[in-house]
Amino acid sequence: MLERAEIVRKEYLRHDKKFPHVWCPGCGNGIVMGALLRAIHRSGLEKDDVVLASGIGCSGRMPTYVDFNTIHTTHGRALTFSTGIKLAKPELTVLTVMGDGDATAIGGNHFIHAARRNLDMTAIIINNSTYGMTGGQYSPTTPFGSKSTTSVYGHVEHAFSIAELAVTAGASFVARSTVYHATHLEDMIRLAIAKKGFSVMEVISNCHVQHGRRNKLGGAVEMIKGFKERAVRVEKAEKMSAEELVDKITIGVLADVEKPISTEQYQRVINEAKKKAEKIAKEKEKNGIKRYEE
Amino acid sequence: MVHDTKSRPAAKPEVGENKTASAPSTAQQKKRKLHRVTFYYKWCKSCGLCSAFCVKQIIQTDKNGLPFIANDDMDRCTGCRFCEIHCPDFAITIQNKYPERRHSDDRQ
Ligand SMILES: Cc1ncc(C[n+]2csc(CCOP(=O)(O)OP(=O)(O)O)c2C)c(N)n1
Ligand code: SF4
Ligand code: SF4
Ligand code: SF4
16 A cells, blocks of 8 residues: 555655755745645545646746646636636636745735635635745735845735635635645645635645745745744634734635536526527428528 | 765763663563654755654764764664655655664765
8 A cells, every 4th residue: 555645645746757846945835735636635526627727927837746637827817727628627626826926916906806706716825924936025915014025124014814814705614724734735625625616725835945944934844834933723723812812813604605606607698599599490481480500 | 965974973971871771681582563764865954853753862963064973873763754754855754673683874
């Protein structure tokens, strides 16, 4: 029997790609990729039934390495590609991995409208509080006062909470975890995949190279330890006051609601429209009018 | 990435002190589940996460930052897999009850 890590390495990674991967030593993207692969393995999905799409950014490199149907799309537009794939082939499990800049800056509108539409897809957003790939500019999730290459005197704007944004925009399932809580993260991703409807998984990750270094947060080890200290489970967070929750990371399932899924609703529209078209064609034949295509 | 793996220091002496506590007697060994940790050095980037987070603190690093477990310490591994799932580079494998527990340190 293959051991767990062996299964992930042997079955799910593309060995014709260059390993070790491009991410910096200690980058959380690799931990998220591992959790995602284990979650998919545990969900019992066939590799050919899974689609992994991504935008541009460090996180966008993930589909390159994994052996599913993959597509590396343009910056911010990954969800639009996923939407098209899901509508054309509703039987596929469509996952989209994005960075925080990818999902909430350039792709912000796509993100909130994908949530509002409630397609049956899963979005995994790796939130490392910065634009990692392009050299550490501030992103919509860079905390107030943080330094970045575009906020050298400290950031003057306020940050988005991606998970709360998703809840408000109407996603069916929203969860948050961190790269420290890798097992929790795996469980949350599994729930997000299993959920019918638009699921959003926000993963708090470390970019110690661009964000950590500029803000004296230390290296990968210190940043990931910080997530451990700052994390609070939702059940506990509900009993805490707003002041106590300042600078804390609430982890767990933040929203889980049932509502009609637009991919299924589209199928209903397709079926009804087909029926109607057939009826019209039959009536025309009965009345002696030849069908256009004949 | 080229690592000078041959010239790594021998297992640190402080670890030897743990020997009495760490090397269980044969009777104890039979009761406890044993594990073998293997590092895949071709993919390891010496990030230091595994050595920082190991619950038993048995993972050491050599002067190139490559992780290794001294042979005496291997039996103290609880098999929690924390290091395995937190290695961003898929470079650690934990095996249960490996029959002839070989060395964890097969870098040469
Ligand atoms: C249309 C477009 N605009 C800008 C860029 C440049 N660009 C590449 S990656 C990136 C930011 C990536 O940041 P994020 O999405 O947070 O991902 P990370 O690298 O942090 O994982 C930007 C602005 C681009 N590739 N395409
Ligand atoms: S720049 Fe940041 S996000 Fe990109 S690989 Fe390096 S640590 Fe990871
Ligand atoms: S966590 Fe992985 S990549 Fe980092 S030092 Fe340990 S084995 Fe190497
Ligand atoms: S499995 Fe647990 S105890 Fe064993 S080396 Fe890894 S972190 Fe340490």
